[in-house]
Amino acid sequence: MGHKAKVTLIDERGLRHDGRRFDELRPISMQIGVLANASGSALVEYGRTKVLAAVYGPREPSQKFMVLPDRAILRVRYHMAPFSTSERKNPAPSRREIELSKVIREALEDIVLSSEYPRTVIDIFIEVLQADGGTRVAGVTAASLALADAGVPMKGLVAGVAVGKVGGVLLLDVDEIEDSMGEADMPVAGAPDLGLVTLFQLNGVLSEDEVERGFSMAWNAIEKIVAMEKEVLRKKFEAAGEEV
């Protein structure tokens, strides 16, 4: 990590360094079915953050003992590509990646109808191709789309977004430079159709009021992102329907 050049994070018009308002998402793009081998896949971009997710399964576990009698097991790997960061990231899994794999798995456990597939494993692999802030929450969105693309039954769709506090102001969908200069980062993910928050972390200092305001900013944005997910999935299945 080197010293960052001074950037004005919020100008006199209240706009952020990339021209966004405080409660504005970066441009989000979503593509599904981007990998031939996977049961389902998705490529999700939040601005310059680019995350690829693939689902394999439900399938037989590679280790026979790794099963539950009443449901499928989820295996999640969140991993950053060595070229995803300014300085090359060592490809060996870091403590951060191990923790994030866990919180992302836990963001999906209550959503996937794993009881439909006892004694199997559903693998979810998330590769961060380009990291510019919000990689774990973009990873949850990509995983949700890849699961749906694979046809894995779910109770709802999940999406994520991070809210940051930068220069005393709550900002939606913080990017890397805002996060690195900010006072707090609060990643949130969940399924708005179910009213369930499935990932919630806070890294930084906030008042009770700021947590609540930040959370509702995140939740509104998550509703929008899930609507985008539905649109992308609907297009794919409509197109498939026309072919038949």
Next chain:
Amino acid sequence: MSVTPFKLPVVPHIRRQAYISLYEKGLRADGRGIHEPRSIDVKTGVLEKAEGSAHVSLGSTQVLVGVKIEVAQPFRDAPDQGVLVVHAENVPLASPIFEPGPPDENAIELARVVDRSLREVKAVDLESLVIRVGEKVWNLWIDIYVLDHDGNLFDASMLATMAALATTKIPDYEETEVGEILVRREGASKPLKINHKVVTVTIAKIADFLIVDPTFEEEVIADYRLVLSFDENLRIVGAQKTGEGGMKVEELKEAIRIGKNTALTYFKILNQKLAQGV
């Protein structure tokens, strides 16, 4: 890779029902209230070779924390700050569910939640840990050792970490002609400068209830746990949802309210114990 736990003990349904019918009366299996933590014991200065140490019992959960101080190079982007490292070991003697080996995702999560709760609010004055700017600083190693696991490792570890830090002494040193730092662990020492005290409060969701300080069995039957970190001004200095279940949107507010009350209890006990110099 993170895998759905498949070796956790099974808590029989009837036992879960028994817990829930107690919660309906506002009670727990051990007689306390649903928002009441177990009894807490804090002992500091329990290890002679560590620069700071504490042993905390939270009910029958036991955690030992040792703080070691060594000379190190600062990070390039923080030449004027000491280095803080938090590491947690779920040692196999502490529970039948712990296996020997490198820290698993649970131990890593525990260490990282404690680390963030300290780091973000600048609980430890890292700027006071500089020996020569850009060259030599003190490295603070916080090692969390879980000795007996009966649930709520987060709160017990945070209490033990805070108690250990509050009693940590920075050793004296001398500089050689070539600029090497010789640490004199037996000589005089000065206390570590603490800016803020921090506690975490773990709240578990079981059936329709949010309960404080879950035991291990309660953690097994819980939908999720929310770990909230507070400083002495009750600012929220960290949070982590852990566990497989989803949290209802309206539960966040309720959990913060319960968390604040419990944080006051924890601070009261921690400050009492530290004032007694135990």
